[in-house]
Amino acid sequence: xxxxxxxxxxxxxLRTLADFDGVYLTKFPGVVRALVLLGADRSTAExxxxxxxxIALHHWDTVGRYDKPGAWVARTAVNKWRQFGRTARRxxxxxxxIASADHVGEQRGFxxxxxxxxxxxxxxxxxxxxxxxxxxxxxxxxTVSEVAATLNIAEGTVKSTLHDARSALAKWLAPGYADxxxxxxxxxxx
Numbered sequence: 001x002x003x004x005x006x007x008x009x010x011x012x013x014l015r016t017l018a019d020f021d022g023v024y025l026t027k028f029p030g031v032v033r034a035l036v037l038l039g040a041d042r043s044t045a046e047x048x049x050x051x052x053x054x055i056a057l058h059h060w061d062t063v064g065r066y067d068k069p070g071a072w073v074a075r076t077a078v079n080k081w082r083q084f085g086r087t088a089r090r091x092x093x094x095x096x097x098i099a100s101a102d103h104v105g106e107q108r109g110f111x112x113x114x115x116x117x118x119x120x121x122x123x124x125x126x127x128x129x130x131x132x133x134x135x136x137x138x139x140x141x142x143t144v145s146e147v148a149a150t151l152n153i154a155e156g157t158v159k160s161t162l163h164d165a166r167s168a169l170a171k172w173l174a175p176g177y178a179d180x181x182x183x184x185x186x187x188x189x190x
Contacts, residue, residue: 015064024053027070031077034135037123038081048084052077074140075150078132085128122172130165133158 028049035045052073056063063069123131129151136142136150137158144162148155 015061017060019064020057020060023056023069023073027073028053030140031070031074034074034139035077035081037135037139038078038128038131039085039124040081044084048077048080049073052080068146071140071142071146071150074136074142078136078150118173122169125172126165126168130161130168133161134165137162 031049031052032042032045035048036042040048055076056069056073063072066072123134126134132151133147136147137144142150144155144158147158151158
């Protein structure tokens, strides 16, 4: 999905600061959650998301015309995270901090529980690409084609990466689940 400005004659281009504010308010939390899933600590995720939105604001005359300006911001944030984590030392520091007590309670649903820590540790075992695909697909609700465009990979690669990541998480979080064939439902259909 390459973002292109929409037709200039379109009656509802996102050009105003109020439109930017709306995109910021609705998309900022998801971008931060996605970056945390990728391995950033909360503070770094917020900083990278803010930087990405600041760039979008600076280029709002162009970005505001995109069909999905939030997707542009998400792509920018993911790229900023990649830049941030390029050195082995930084990557090691960030991944080792995932299991720290500072991160307990960041995700909704199982704050402070052992299960929350188990999930974070399992996510840390995934490859960077797997975490990127999961974050875009599940946290930012991107379609397979949007994930492919954002990461500049083939749709088939997105599908296989999702499959591999889900299988790994199922294996690590529920031993026996991935090897247990089940009758009916979506699992037996595919």
